[in-house]
Amino acid sequence: MIKKVIFILCSFALVSCSTTRKENKDLGELKDQDFVRPKAQKYNYREDYITHAHSTLFPLLSDESMERYTEGEKENIEEKSNELDKLMALCHLKKSKEAFELADNIYLKNSENPIYWNSVGLCFFYQQDYRKAQLYFNKALGKEKNYAPAMNNIGVLYRMKNEDQKALEAFKTAKIYNRFSQTPKFNIAQLYLEYGLIDKAFSEFIRMKKMAPNDMDVRAALATAYLLKKEFRQAVNEFESLPEKIQEREDVVINYALSLYYSGNKEKARDIIKDANIKDTQTKEYYSFARKVVMQ
Amino acid sequence: MKTLLGLVLFIQVAFALDMSERRQAIINIIDEEVSEVQRLSGQVNHQNPSLFLREAELYLEKARLIREVENEYYLSLPVEKRRRSQKKSFFNSSKNLFERAQFICEKLLKKFKRFKQKGDVYYIMAYNAKELGQVKKSKKYFKLSLKNSSRNSKTTVKSQVALADIYYNEKKYSSAVPLYKNSLEKNDDKWWTKDAFNLAWSYFRVKKYNLAISYMREVHSKSKSEQYIDMSEAVERDIGLFYAQAGRTKEGLNFYEQLGKNFTEVLINISLRLKADSRYAQAKMVLIEALKVENNDSQKIKIYSELMELYAQYSRRAELLKVCTVLSHFYKQGSLNSEQIERLKFHTQNQAAVLQKQVASKTYKRLKKQREAKANRAIAFFDIVYELIPSKRAETRFLQGETYFAIGDFHKSLSYYEMAHVEASKQSDVKFKKLSTEAMLATLGQRKLDQKVKERYYTNAYNKYLELDSSSNKASSIFKKLFNVHFEQKNYSQSEATLYRYKENFPNDYKTQESMIARLMDQYRKENNFEKVSSWINKVEGNEFKTSANYKIKVKELLTNMQMKSVQVALAKGEKVRALKGYHEVFDQPNSTEEAKKNSAYNIAVLYYELGNEAKTYDWALKSLSLMKPRDVKRFEDSFLTFSSFFFDKREFDISADLSLRTLGKLCRQRTKSKKIFFKNSVFVYLAQNNLAKAKSVIGIGEKCRLPQLSISEAKIEVLKEIGKKEEWVEYEKTLVELKSMVINQSDLIPFFNKLYKVYQKLGEQSKALGLKEQALNIYKADKSKKRNIKLESLDIIASYLFEDVYKTNSVLTNMKLSFPEKMYNQRLKNKLAMLDRLTNSALKVHETGSGKGIVESYKIIIEAYRGVANEIEAFVPPGKPESYVKSFKADMRGIIAPLRQQAEKYRVEALKQINQYDILSKDTFYLLDQNENYIFDYSYYLKASSMDRGGRR
16 A cells, blocks of 8 residues: 555656656747757767677677677666667667657757767667668768768668678778778678688688687687688587577578588587578578588 | 487387388388488588498398398299299398498498497497398307497397397307396396297206296296286297206196196197207107106097107107007007007008018128117017007018018017918918918028927928918928928827828829838837838738839838847847747737748747757748748748758658658749759658658659759659569559650669569560560660769679570580480580580670679689589490490590689689679679589578677777
8 A cells, every 4th residue: 555655656756847848848838948959969989889888799899889789788788878878779679769769858969979860770770661771871971971880880771682792882981981990890701701702701700809709700700711611620619619599590500510510520410400490581591401411 | 329219119110000011111211311311421521420320220220121021022932933043132132231231330340449339339230240141240249249338238238138049049058048147137128028038948958947947937927917028828838848857847737737728738749849849859858757747548648649759750769669559558448549540550560660671681680689679679569560450460470470580580480470370361361371381481491490499380380381282392392391290299190191181182292102101110110019010001002002012012021020020139139938929929910911920930930940849840831831932942941951851850751751842842943952952852751751652742843843854863763662662563664664764874774674574574474574674785785885884783684684695505505415426426515615615705795794793603604514514524424335435435535524624613713813802792602612512501690780889999
């Protein structure tokens, strides 16, 4: 009973303390200071990183991208960080309603900040509304001509549309915009690997491994590169250093099995390939072929 | 002496007869005596001076008598004759006689120097000279007579009297007095009264008034006796003056009352006489003294009337004015008779006129004080005239106005002109109405007139003028002045009334009407009297007043400015809430001009934008757009762009696109680069909203607005993509056809042709499909020949088309199986190798497209073909042939296989080089990686790519 009362009282308190947002005030409620727009913050590249960045499994891009954060890691950012990081986290958590509410609240302060617009674009990206996403990535580039994240994300959009050559160009441009950013290089390396430019991919992933030895995506890609270079034992070593849940990933498991197979560990290869859970249609084709090979 | 006495007796006797007869009788007697005396003198040898004396006396007497006759005759002549003739010529006879007498006396004195009766001789000579008009001589001889006569002798007395008379006549009264006095003391004959009368006058002249009065009284008293000449009448006539002059008026009054005479009448008569003698001061004094004692009004009036005449005669205007003023009071009481009234009228009018003339003349131009005094006097006279002559009141007041005008007292002149007008109006005197009005106007035009005074009179004067004349050019000018006066006095309703009157009288002078309206409206604007301004605008718009079209626009602008001013002031001060409310009010007012509403709507939109309220910003942006003309929208296009971007920022896509579209619609015919931006924004946002229909409609509008082909085609391409996604192929094809005719780089359309080609292929519409493929290829060739930039995607498609033939060739190659007999085998091998060449060439031709994928695929095809042929040759075992044959055959074939494999490897290495050099992304690369075709790998990152939130630490 007491709890109920407290709850009700708290509700009342919340209601009575709530204030109408200035843009929604009636004419009679308005004051001159309501018209005062806060000074829009300009872009500061020194502050353009994820604060409280932390990714256990994928640290390489942790201060550039929340893409590979776990849900818990994303929520951590949401709770601890500044408004922009919070916006970013909400988008990644696909809490678009809250994300947009926050975006509206911080709009005036950040209307000139490409970080803000990039985040809005990503919100739409994660809703798979790619046209809108592109419009906002373009907006970010409108605010800061050489804004690498927005250009990278345009590349990602091309990837989504399977326009990989265009994606590559976009990632390369993003790389030029910011030579210190790792994400475009990571994406380029992934494309190289996917399309058989093994040496280029390999050298990139070796470099990335030095930078972030605990990044599992880097190690998985490096393992694949070894496989494609037919350095099967090396490939196996890399694959085996990965955590189990990474090993079981669709883009890892098949090549892991093939590495094992070609390195002579056929039994394990077969076990792995049999247990593989492949959902992607294109990957299924590769899986069938690989299974045939491994089960020979 | 005796002779003298005898002479006198003669005269007296002669007097009793008829004058001329008597005279003649006396002359005869004298002649006789003259003869007798001459005889007697001759007898004594002219040694008896007495006889000489007697002769002289006789001649003197005769001369006197002859002179009387001559005088009578002379006076009887007509005046003209007398004027024309010499007077002296009529008195020659008497003159001769006088000279004769004179001669005798001179002779006597010369001859008889010790003659004891020299006094008498001199007396005769003196008397003679006096008759001859030789006053100087006469005086001299009288003095000599006195000197040479005994003191108490009659000759002395007579000489004294005569000399006193001379002095009296010469006005040497102080000299006359002692002579008269002495003679009167010694002589008490009948002439005493006459001489005493003169003495009294002499005393009067020397201001010994009491003595003068005393003698007069004595003369009057003695005149009652027959012994003396009756001078009572003369005394009664003159003593009044003496009393008056002595200040003993009451005594005088008593004197006359005792005589039963009216003192006033007497004094008046005295004054008249004095006046006739030009003794102004005395005449005045007499009358004034009379006034002191006179209680009767009618008598007073007489006195005043005489004073008036006196003052008028001697131009004593100040006193005259006072008298006239008094008389005018009597007039008002009805106490003046008609003659007096006429005299008063005459003098006042005359004086007023004279004074006015003097005031107006140049004479007194520099004598300001005097001039003013004269003016004031003239005015006062006119005031009396005003009372006296009611029929001329208008004129009188007008003249008073003129008088003041002449001295530059414009204030007073104005008031009098006004009075003149009033009088003229009462009397319906058009002439003076006009004159007074014009005079008022002329006065009002004087710079020296105090402005405040002018302001008091302007209205009246102008209105008066306009009553008489409201249609001439002058009237037009007066109307304008009247309008201005009312305006400056802040009497705007009257200004308006004047405007209406002006309009009635000058309906075609719209310029003036405009300027009057403009002033009124400007004033109302300053007062923020919105109602008045808008009512005038209605009148102008309703053509109640003729105005130019330009003016109508300006009038509306004024209202707009008025409405907006206070709001804009608030805005400028940063009072945005107040400004917002103000704009709302202006917008909501029914009388607000369109301009004001438009302005308000726009500003409201801006203010809501500043507040960050999308819905209201949109609402008001639309309102302002609907009110704006295209050129207005052009002026504010940046704002509308800002609004639209704001909506987009806030993810209000529909309103963002809609506003862009509407703005584009307004800017359709305007020359502005922003049309493209609005168009693009609208299309792309509608597409982002998956609103294909709207996007198409935007394109339609863009085409109507003649946007550049590039913008339209760019939009259509995006729409085409969406149509493709929806698989609406009819529309897809239609759009594609439209695009083909408008796109410059037609190779950009190749992917779309390709898509449609595949659709038709799938549908089994081969001819259609081939037609599309043909078009794509033609486009490619055309653009390539023009060295246009062809996109990679298009090149990849063209490459794939070219590969169709390559694959056909490859299929033929593959299907061409080697078989024995040997001849057949050799032929087929030859054919195969030739086909391989052809395949290689056609595959390598694809390189010309520049398609990365094409290049890789071509290499793959070639390598596959080479490997295939090599493998086929290696795998072939001649059937039914011995081992040695087979061994030899195989050895021979190794010579063909090895080069084939080498070539394949060469191509592989070449391919990989190109792939790495140009970063060609092709899955075929995996095939090329494996030299021995042993391994088939694949990879695809599960996320495809990582999004990027931040730039990262640097």
